[in-house]
Amino acid sequence: MLELGVNREVKIMCGIVGYVGNKSAVDILLEGLTNLEYRGYDSAGIAVNPEGVVKLYKAEGKLQNLKDIVEKNYGEISKSTIGIGHIRWATHGAPTVANAHPHTCNCGKVAIVHNGIIENFKELREKLEKQGCTFRSQTDTETVAHLVATKFAQTKDLTEAVRLATKEIEGAYALCVIHQDVKNTIVATRRNAPLLVGLGENEYYIASDVPAIIQHTKKAMYIDDNQIVTVTPNSIRLIDEENNLIQGKIETLPWEPVALSKMGYKHFMLKEIHEQPDVVRNVLSGKLRAIDEPITLNEVTLDKETLKNLNRIQIVACGTSLHAAMVGKYIIEDFCGISVDVEPSSEYIYRKTITDKNTLVIGVSQSGETADTITAVRQAKAKGSHILIVTNRPDSTMAREANSLVPVYAGIEVSVAATKSYMAQLISFYLLAIYIAETKGVSKDELSDLKRELIVLPQKIEKILAHKEDIQKCARAFSSSKDFIFIARGVNFATALEGALKLKEISYINATGYTAGELKHGPIAMLDETMPVLSILMKGKVYDKILSNSEEARARNARMIALTDSDDVKLNELFECIIRIPEISEILSPALAVVPLQLLAYYIAEFLGKDVDQPRNLAKSVTVE
Numbered sequence: 001m002l003e004l005g006v007n008r009e010v011k012i013m014c015g016i017v018g019y020v021g022n023k024s025a026v027d028i029l030l031e032g033l034t035n036l037e038y039r040g041y042d043s044a045g046i047a048v049n050p051e052g053v054v055k056l057y058k059a060e061g062k063l064q065n066l067k068d069i070v071e072k073n074y075g076e077i078s079k080s081t082i083g084i085g086h087i088r089w090a091t092h093g094a095p096t097v098a099n100a101h102p103h104t105c106n107c108g109k110v111a112i113v114h115n116g117i118i119e120n121f122k123e124l125r126e127k128l129e130k131q132g133c134t135f136r137s138q139t140d141t142e143t144v145a146h147l148v149a150t151k152f153a154q155t156k157d158l159t160e161a162v163r164l165a166t167k168e169i170e171g172a173y174a175l176c177v178i179h180q181d182v183k184n185t186i187v188a189t190r191r192n193a194p195l196l197v198g199l200g201e202n203e204y205y206i207a208s209d210v211p212a213i214i215q216h217t218k219k220a221m222y223i224d225d226n227q228i229v230t231v232t233p234n235s236i237r238l239i240d241e242e243n244n245l246i247q248g249k250i251e252t253l254p255w256e257p258v259a260l261s262k263m264g265y266k267h268f269m270l271k272e273i274h275e276q277p278d279v280v281r282n283v284l285s286g287k288l289r290a291i292d293e294p295i296t297l298n299e300v301t302l303d304k305e306t307l308k309n310l311n312r313i314q315i316v317a318c319g320t321s322l323h324a325a326m327v328g329k330y331i332i333e334d335f336c337g338i339s340v341d342v343e344p345s346s347e348y349i350y351r352k353t354i355t356d357k358n359t360l361v362i363g364v365s366q367s368g369e370t371a372d373t374i375t376a377v378r379q380a381k382a383k384g385s386h387i388l389i390v391t392n393r394p395d396s397t398m399a400r401e402a403n404s405l406v407p408v409y410a411g412i413e414v415s416v417a418a419t420k421s422y423m424a425q426l427i428s429f430y431l432l433a434i435y436i437a438e439t440k441g442v443s444k445d446e447l448s449d450l451k452r453e454l455i456v457l458p459q460k461i462e463k464i465l466a467h468k469e470d471i472q473k474c475a476r477a478f479s480s481s482k483d484f485i486f487i488a489r490g491v492n493f494a495t496a497l498e499g500a501l502k503l504k505e506i507s508y509i510n511a512t513g514y515t516a517g518e519l520k521h522g523p524i525a526m527l528d529e530t531m532p533v534l535s536i537l538m539k540g541k542v543y544d545k546i547l548s549n550s551e552e553a554r555a556r557n558a559r560m561i562a563l564t565d566s567d568d569v570k571l572n573e574l575f576e577c578i579i580r581i582p583e584i585s586e587i588l589s590p591a592l593a594v595v596p597l598q599l600l601a602y603y604i605a606e607f608l609g610k611d612v613d614q615p616r617n618l619a620k621s622v623t624v625e
């Protein structure tokens, strides 16, 4: 029997920000929403209380539309020292003003913003309509606004009203609520959706994610499932669902506000590509101390005994993280001799997997909030597997499921297209593979060679970043192509897939990665003088094979591009464009070869005038199934 749906995580890609204190709230709200904008959204709104009356301002489309509305009413709105704001990615109801958050009740005194999906909203709505509630939107969220209002009518206590309302709600939520009759107070709560409170001087911030508040404070309290927090300018009170008082833990956020600036680059993506040498240094720091010292992974608790009993490793991930996982499989099998399966989380969760207590399940996720991967690791956890999470967000939902954690510390990644987080994941997999091999007692010279190469990798990436002319030339020459094929073999098959993914997601050019050996089993039929084929030709075991696959493609008149660490002049005859990168061992080459492919995608998208950082239809964290 299939065991599906263990604790299914169903959320939406929205953003919440709230403020109560002694400053004008509106700028803080709009700045917070701007810093969450990268996550993807299609409408926005705020609720403030400037003169004892709750007022809502909402707009369809880009945040600028909301900012324009606010500007027209700025004199009044800016008087409010309390407010809640939201960017919405539509699930229930179209992205219209009526469906944009905040939502309110009949009398308009309650304002509510919500991330998540209220699964029983239909039943609740029917019940509330019978009680006289008038709905103005098609959203699931509006039911919560009416529900809180009815509970408030009974209790005259906003925290209690929210607590009682959440008892009737099924689904996932982060909620932020204000009420006109409860001055200077925000009540917030969550279940299966992230929420934190930022602490300032006589002020509190509420956010669904760190970027919304990091400009103002690094002191924060993460709210756990079913906890309810009530903040006023000078008080914070945390309770559980049974009304018991809880002592929240105040943490220092490990992020710098500068992460949210483009630092002179035209796009965040370009900035993040250029951060990769430092990202590699960060990931290695403290873990790879010396060639003859074992790798230290402080939060990995896999001991020799557990590793001895392991039958298999399963890695689950989506998108770019899945490609990092594919490289991970290759190197773990190579160095550790353990069988590794890699599977998209969205497939893993809908089949009967051979997963048990002797399986190590690795979840890989930049955000740590990807719904399918969270479900996959929860399913595996329920079967007794050791869960190891590789993530850029040690504060995420996924990280909380971990028995072992590998935080990758790439810093906040703003561009929707993952670049530096991929690099950080790759380096983490190299370290993890060496760690497992060393813990198992595998003694190999190759491990020392790899360590040596990892240390000099940042300089090699810097060399690529310092000489981008060939990549730009190639981008210009191929930017009008409608299709693209990427071919590679072995450890770089994942690089081909990642190069193709980068290109399609930001330039909307149809791009596919193939193992070069598969070309003649079908895809070769597509080749003619209009089709670019980019061969990833790194020196090593499969170099000659890919070269001959490239010759086959050239013979069908395809336009050939090489990405290579070879200086063989013979390549000049075969390839119209050659992107040369520093020499590197084949096993580590994915970490270098991906950089020109990120840049190629970036420059093509830039030439085409696309919205590089926020490509259409995409969100930074895919928190829906």
Ligand code: M6R
Pocket (backbone or CB within 6 Å): 318, 319, 320, 321, 364, 365, 366, 367, 368, 369, 370, 373, 416, 417, 418, 419, 505, 618, 620, 621, 622
């Ligand atoms: O946060 P995650 O790493 O779990 O996200 C997985 C994918 O949604 C993500 O990698 C996506 O494919 C990116 N847009 C790729 O650039």
